[in-house]
Amino acid sequence: MGEGTGDRRPLASRNTRWAQALARRMTSLSVTPNQISQASMVMAALAGASFWLSGLGSGGLRALWLILAALFCQLRLLCNLLDGMVAVEGSKGEADGPFWNEFPDRVADILIFAGVGYGIAEPGLGWAAAAFAVLTAYVRELGRATGNPSDFGGPMAKQHRMATVTAAALLSVIEVLWSGSSWVLTIALWIVAVGAAVTALRRGLNLIRQLKARG
Numbered sequence: 001m002g003e004g005t006g007d008r009r010p011l012a013s014r015n016t017r018w019a020q021a022l023a024r025r026m027t028s029l030s031v032t033p034n035q036i037s038q039a040s041m042v043m044a045a046l047a048g049a050s051f052w053l054s055g056l057g058s059g060g061l062r063a064l065w066l067i068l069a070a071l072f073c074q075l076r077l078l079c080n081l082l083d084g085m086v087a088v089e090g091s092k093g094e095a096d097g098p099f100w101n102e103f104p105d106r107v108a109d110i111l112i113f114a115g116v117g118y119g120i121a122e123p124g125l126g127w128a129a130a131a132f133a134v135l136t137a138y139v140r141e142l143g144r145a146t147g148n149p150s151d152f153g154g155p156m157a158k159q160h161r162m163a164t165v166t167a168a169a170l171l172s173v174i175e176v177l178w179s180g181s182s183w184v185l186t187i188a189l190w191i192v193a194v195g196a197a198v199t200a201l202r203r204g205l206n207l208i209r210q211l212k213a214r215g
Helices: 017-028 033-054 059-088 097-119 123-145 158-178 183-214
Strands: none
Touching: 017 059, 033 059, 033 097, 033 158, 059 097, 059 158, 097 123, 097 158, 097 183, 123 158, 123 183, 158 183
16 A cells, blocks of 8 residues: 555655655555545646646756756656555555555656657657666566565666756756757766666676575
8 A cells, every 4th residue: 555564765855854744744644545646647647748848948948847847757756656645554545555656756757757858859769768767666666576576776766866857957057048959958867777777687697696695
């Protein structure tokens, strides 16, 4: 339910006072963990659209879209944090929680990285980053399906991907106002694509070793 019990992504932010206070507030309302998970897809769609629209504008307007994209990326992560806390700590998990815990994340990765790709006129690179991001989660879930603990290792797990693209969006504001180019986001997409591919390979090799050791 939510992010699961006993097999949750380790997040330092989960233990912060502000997160716990916000989770308690959300728990006291008639908001369900599934609704929070669904909201993360909306945030991701807004982030992807903002990245795409940034490529259609210039100057201050383009900078504004990039700032909004960074904001929506972080709101996506906030939803990802709160859905699990409301489900587990708030004891509001639902029977279909495991689906809504995983499915929106895969949609969110695709929407955000494809949006970045179209925004910088490199759609193929954006889709590559999205594909490898989804692959990292597939290998993790494959591990769980074979009775192994979830592997949340990097170097490009979900929080690392969002940190990379958020930082790139904010740095791109300076780049846009300075030169109007998009090298920062291009480099960021390459980092995510290659890093996610390495992450999937690393998790896959770990899983193979676990399966062999168990057999």
